[in-house]
Amino acid sequence: MENAGRPPHILTARDAGLVGCTQCGKVHLPSAAVCGRCGAALHARDIANLQKVWAWLIAGIVVYIPANLYPMLATASLGHTTENTILGGVVELMHHGSYGVAAIVFVASIIIPVAKFIAIAFLGLTTTRRVRMSAHHRHLLFEVVEFIGRWSMIDVFVVAILSSLVRLDFAATITPGIAAISFALSVAFTMMAALSFDERLIWDALEDE
Amino acid sequence: MIACPACDALLVDRDVAMGDTASCPRCGTVIEAPRPLAMTRIIMLALAALILMIAAVFFPFLELGAAGMVRRSSLLDTVMAFATGLTAPLTIAMAALIVILPVTRFLALLYVLGPMAFGWRPARHAASAFRLAEALRPWAMAEVFIVGVAVALVKVAGLAHVSLGPAFWAFVALVIVTVLKDNFMSRVTVWKTLDARRTS
Numbered sequence A: 001m002e003n004a005g006r007p008p009h010i011l012t013a014r015d016a017g018l019v020g021c022t023q024c025g026k027v028h029l030p031s032a033a034v035c036g037r038c039g040a041a042l043h044a045r046d047i048a049n050l051q052k053v054w055a056w057l058i059a060g061i062v063v064y065i066p067a068n069l070y071p072m073l074a075t076a077s078l079g080h081t082t083e084n085t086i087l088g089g090v091v092e093l094m095h096h097g098s099y100g101v102a103a104i105v106f107v108a109s110i111i112i113p114v115a116k117f118i119a120i121a122f123l124g125l126t127t128t129r130r131v132r133m134s135a136h137h138r139h140l141l142f143e144v145v146e147f148i149g150r151w152s153m154i155d156v157f158v159v160a161i162l163s164s165l166v167r168l169d170f171a172a173t174i175t176p177g178i179a180a181i182s183f184a185l186s187v188a189f190t191m192m193a194a195l196s197f198d199e200r201l202i203w204d205a206l207e208d209e
Numbered sequence B: 001m002i003a004c005p006a007c008d009a010l011l012v013d014r015d016v017a018m019g020d021t022a023s024c025p026r027c028g029t030v031i032e033a034p035r036p037l038a039m040t041r042i043i044m045l046a047l048a049a050l051i052l053m054i055a056a057v058f059f060p061f062l063e064l065g066a067a068g069m070v071r072r073s074s075l076l077d078t079v080m081a082f083a084t085g086l087t088a089p090l091t092i093a094m095a096a097l098i099v100i101l102p103v104t105r106f107l108a109l110l111y112v113l114g115p116m117a118f119g120w121r122p123a124r125h126a127a128s129a130f131r132l133a134e135a136l137r138p139w140a141m142a143e144v145f146i147v148g149v150a151v152a153l154v155k156v157a158g159l160a161h162v163s164l165g166p167a168f169w170a171f172v173a174l175v176i177v178t179v180l181k182d183n184f185m186s187r188v189t190v191w192k193t194l195d196a197r198r199t200s
């Protein structure tokens, strides 16, 4: 970030005809398939890698749709049952005046997942296209995506805790809904998309200019 | 030579002094940050984390009181909440994310770094164990679970009186210990140490 202009040209392992290990950094001849130091699989950049990212990302978006349409949890109280979707749960929390917690759930379940879809798609597209955003900023974006993804699981945990606490022996019962499953899958799939993204592609584009 | 794991820049593989931090000049990723006694500290913290996890699983986690009844919920109950009906597969996932994967990580780290701290040769399959520990890192979600508990408490507050059990505090301590432990680790340093000990 400190240098907004073009950084001085730096020789990469690929330029030197070598393959660097993304786990431990050891450099190998291109003929090596597995890292001699840590045993991780070695990859030169390959496009198949990016296709894996797209596949996970699309799967994540697809299961995110039912996660929002179906109930996340059902509350049965005094004979009548109310079902709550993710958004419905947020609205209810605001009704009770818990704005802070409503904000946490809203950010974790809606803002973060959607922002992640956009960010990963953006990073995937910009590996082959020239964009205004510098490699430094895209690298930062990737680190944020990688760090923040797991926090979306909050709502699934909340549903689990609520259902284990509030059972038949009380006036109310809370049972998890089908959306809990598709939401958990969506988070897992997007995490897979971020994990299979090859960070080095961000910097390659800079070099090809 | 060494290649930056994040951007592939070729860097001179110099020995980094204790307390120094070597980062990539191109992308700024921290490559190595050796700290005195880092290995020993990680082991102590991983051991503490294991003990805390055992406490967290078996002691009551939350207590819910309503209409004169008290209901205790342990971590196990929370995991089992999804055990019936369509959401049954989530049970396995929950157990994995909150308990099984973190424990596997702690054990793998102890196995890899234990011999290192005493200056011994690495244990057999230490490389695979450390690769596993690193691969599990994003999937061990103890700290996310803690925030989930806080949100659940607010949601249920209107319905009944809720108090936190001893296991909750064990779990909070566990999260702090885990974060500390991960901050001591620098992956490249561990790999280099493993490599050096294996060949020596």
Ligand SMILES: [Zn+2]
Binding pocket: A021, A022, A023, A024, A025, A026, A035, A036, A037, A038, A039, A040
């Ligand atoms: Zn390696």
Ligand SMILES: [Zn+2]
Binding pocket: B004, B005, B006, B007, B008, B009, B024, B025, B026, B027, B028, B029
């Ligand atoms: Zn770099």
